[in-house]
Amino acid sequence: MATLQVQRPGLWEVSSRVIVYAAIGAALYGVLGLFSFLLPGTQNVTVRPAFAIVTFFGYSFGPIVGLFTGLVGNAIIDQLTGYGLLTAWNWSIANGLVGLIAGVLGAGTLANLGGSKIVGSAVVAAVAVVIGFLFVVTDIWVFGNSLETVITASYVPVVIADVLAGVILTPILVAAWEPLRESLGR
Amino acid sequence: MIVAPRYLARGSWLARRDPRVPLVVGVCAAATVIQVWDARIVLGLLVLALLYYRTAAIPWRAVRRQWIFALAFVSFLVLVNTFLTGGEIGGLDPRTFRPLFRIPGLGTTIYAETVAYGATQLLRFVTFVAVGFPIAYAIAPADLGVALARLGLPDRFAVGIDLTFRFVPSLAADFQETIDAQRIRGYDWERGRRNPIARLRQATPLIVPLTMRAIVGAEDTIDAMDLRAFGTGRRTWLRELRFDPLDRLVVGLAVAILVAVTVVGFAGYARLWVPPFLLG
Numbered sequence: 001m002a003t004l005q006v007q008r009p010g011l012w013e014v015s016s017r018v019i020v021y022a023a024i025g026a027a028l029y030g031v032l033g034l035f036s037f038l039l040p041g042t043q044n045v046t047v048r049p050a051f052a053i054v055t056f057f058g059y060s061f062g063p064i065v066g067l068f069t070g071l072v073g074n075a076i077i078d079q080l081t082g083y084g085l086l087t088a089w090n091w092s093i094a095n096g097l098v099g100l101i102a103g104v105l106g107a108g109t110l111a112n113l114g115g116s117k118i119v120g121s122a123v124v125a126a127v128a129v130v131i132g133f134l135f136v137v138t139d140i141w142v143f144g145n146s147l148e149t150v151i152t153a154s155y156v157p158v159v160i161a162d163v164l165a166g167v168i169l170t171p172i173l174v175a176a177w178e179p180l181r182e183s184l185g186r
Numbered sequence: 187m188i189v190a191p192r193y194l195a196r197g198s199w200l201a202r203r204d205p206r207v208p209l210v211v212g213v214c215a216a217a218t219v220i221q222v223w224d225a226r227i228v229l230g231l232l233v234l235a236l237l238y239y240r241t242a243a244i245p246w247r248a249v250r251r252q253w254i255f256a257l258a259f260v261s262f263l264v265l266v267n268t269f270l271t272g273g274e275i276g277g278l279d280p281r282t283f284r285p286l287f288r289i290p291g292l293g294t295t296i297y298a299e300t301v302a303y304g305a306t307q308l309l310r311f312v313t314f315v316a317v318g319f320p321i322a323y324a325i326a327p328a329d330l331g332v333a334l335a336r337l338g339l340p341d342r343f344a345v346g347i348d349l350t351f352r353f354v355p356s357l358a359a360d361f362q363e364t365i366d367a368q369r370i371r372g373y374d375w376e377r378g379r380r381n382p383i384a385r386l387r388q389a390t391p392l393i394v395p396l397t398m399r400a401i402v403g404a405e406d407t408i409d410a411m412d413l414r415a416f417g418t419g420r421r422t423w424l425r426e427l428r429f430d431p432l433d434r435l436v437v438g439l440a441v442a443i444l445v446a447v448t449v450v451g452f453a454g455y456a457r458l459w460v461p462p463f464l465l466g
Contacts, residue, residue, distance in 0.1 A: 014342050016411040020404045023349035024357075028400055030350070031357045032393060040380045047382055049389035053397065068343075072350055079191055080354070083252060084318030086212045142220060143260075144307045149267040168386045169393060176394045180402065 011062055011107055018061070022068035025057035025099075029073030030080060039161060047161040052169030054095060055125035058102030059111065059170060060177055066099025066106075070132075090138040098132030098162070117178065118171040125166030133158055191351065195324035198243035204433045205325045205333035211238065214440035215317040221451040224459040225306045232309050234443070235316035242320040249319065260311040268296070268304045278458065284465055298464035306458065327351045332423040341421040349407070357400060364396050 032050030039047055054073065058066020074095040075085035085092070105111065105124040113120040136154050139145045145154070195201040200208065215235065222228050283297035325333065331348025335341055365375070368391045375388060411417075429437070450456050 014417075016416045017408050019342055019346045020349065020408045020411065021401070023346045023353055024400050024404050026346070026350040027353035027357050028397060030354055031361055032396070035375075035389075037382075037385055039382055047386065049386055049393060052393070056397070068346055072347060076350060076354065079322050081252065083256065083315070084212065084321035086209070086216065086321055087314055087318030089216070142216075143263065143311060144223070144303070145263060145267050149263065153263060153266045164382060165386060168383060169389065172387075172390055173394060173397060176398055177401070180398055184402070184405070 011103070012064060014064055018064050021057065021061045022065045022072075025053060025061070025065055025069030026072035026076055029053045029069055030076030033073065033077040034080065047165055049165050049169060051162045051165040052125070052173060054099045055102045055128055055166045055170045056121075056173040056177075058099035058128065059106035059121050059124050060174065060181075061103070062107065063100045063103025066101075066103035067096045068099070069096075070094075070099035071096030090142050091136060093138075094133050094135040096132075097135050098128045101128040101132050117174055121170045121174040122167045125170040126163050129159055129162045129166050133162070191327040191354075192248070192323060193326055194244050194248050195242040195320065196326075198241065198324065200238075200242040200320055200324045201326070203324075203436065204427055204429050205329040206337055206427065206429075207433050207436050208320045208324050209333060209337060210437050211440045212317050212321050214444045216314065218440075218444045218447045219310050219313050221447055222310070222456045223303070223306055224456050225302065225309060225461070226459060227447070227450070227456060228306055228309045228313065231443070231447075232313045232316070235313045239316040239320060242324040244319060244323050249323070252319070253315075256315045257312070260308060264304045264307050267307065268300050284460075286464070298460050299458065301464060302460040303458055329425060329427075332425045332427060335421075335423060336427050342417065345416075345421070353400075357396070360399060361392070361396055364392055364399075368392065 029050055032053060033048055035050065036046040036048040054066065054070040057069040071092050074092040075089075078088055078092070079085040102124050105127060106121070110124055110127070111117065111120045113123050133155060136158065137147070137150055139150045139154055140147060193201075215231075219228065219231060222231070278299065280297075283299045286296050286298055286301065288295050328348075328351070330351060331344045334347055335344035365373075373391055375392065377388070447456065
């Protein structure tokens with residue numbers, strides 16, 4: 001008897017669906033990323049609500065989509081604001097790493113922490129931001145900053161801002177997407 | 187709302203070059219500048235970078251804000267770096283530094299080496315920016331995907347970038363529509379809430395509908411790509427790219443400078459240089 005094997009796409013498979021979702025994620029991050037606000041009481045900590053797009057796309061669509069959304073989305077923001085997509089290339093890679101890590105963790109047990117995707121996505125977003133942005137330590141070689149400057153002026157501010165955005169908005173996006181995903185049969 | 191890359195250098199000498207040229211020059215410049223801490227060499231590179239920038243003929247009025255922001259940002263970083271580290275410079279022994287003065291209140295001693303380091307850091311960053319801006323303004327947005335593909339980036343990734351740039355204007359229009367629709371319902375993003383969590387939650391009525399609409403709408407693009415058997419064979423691009431002799435000259439110069447600076451760096455001549463007047 002002939003049998004039909006149905007395989008779920010692999011985590012690292014680059015299909016047309018992955019490419020389109022990645023491009024949508026990067027374009028959304030690029031457009032929405034132009035809006036931010038200063039964290040009250042700070043001088044240089046701007047919160048970008050759109051950062052949650054990176055963790056959400058990584059969590060929901062996998063590491064390739066997450067990587068592309070963060071990497072290209074951040075480069076697009078730099079390109080749209082006029083600084084050129086390669087000027088802060090290491091920051092784009094850091095954004096991409098956050099999406100990648102969110103994608104990898106989103107496929108693991110952490111994604112359903114406590115049996116809830118809402119809690120799981122918030123935890124995944126926070127962990128991905130904290131680990132992914134460690135890459136900005138490359139500012140030491142790229143811009144010649146000291147480790148103290150990287151930590152106090154770059155890493156800590158960006159982690160505070162993006163953990164806030166990720167933890168609050170990623171679960172909201174996941175909660176909106178899950179019923180839609182089921183109705184679309186994805 | 188119009189959100190699209192601004193092709194400000196249209197018609198300029200640099201914009202007439204192959205779109206791969208600004209990208210290759212950008213990568214070479216980043217790899218070159220990163221190796222140098224001798225302000226005299228960085229100054230030479232900065233002069234070359236500014237000459238290159240001029241070939242893009244980017245109108246000053248259109249980019250004044252970007253330049254001011256970039257300079258303010260890097261000045262802030264240099265100041266924090268100089269004052270926070272108190273003279274710690276990678277690879278150099280602070281005990282050999284020559285003190286210039288002490289900052290009242292902070293107690294941080296400023297050394298001749300720290301000042302030279304900060305000034306070089308500033309010059310390096312301006313060089314980065316002078317080469318980075320033409321990537322934003324001198325490459326036609328529609329050429330970016332093919333340029334990256336022809337530089338060896340995987341086709342699927344290059345298509346993704348191409349698609350991203352094509353999605354940006356339509357998503358920006360959808361975003362404006364979403365803002366207008368929510369405003370009719372009394373929504374105001376600008377409403378002055380200081381609580382950052384409340385402000386983030388305030389973004390929900392914009393981000394959620396826009397994102398969901400974009401994902402659902404993506405199905406049409408996916409179907410169109412699948413129907414055309416995307417990814418089943420080698421991809422060709424409608425736009426043909428070909429280096430002309432001038433393109434080769436510019437790329438050759440950028441590569442030659444990178445090689446020369448790398449050799450100079452290995453020979454130990456690219457280390458921090460402190461101007462004699464700072465040493466008294």
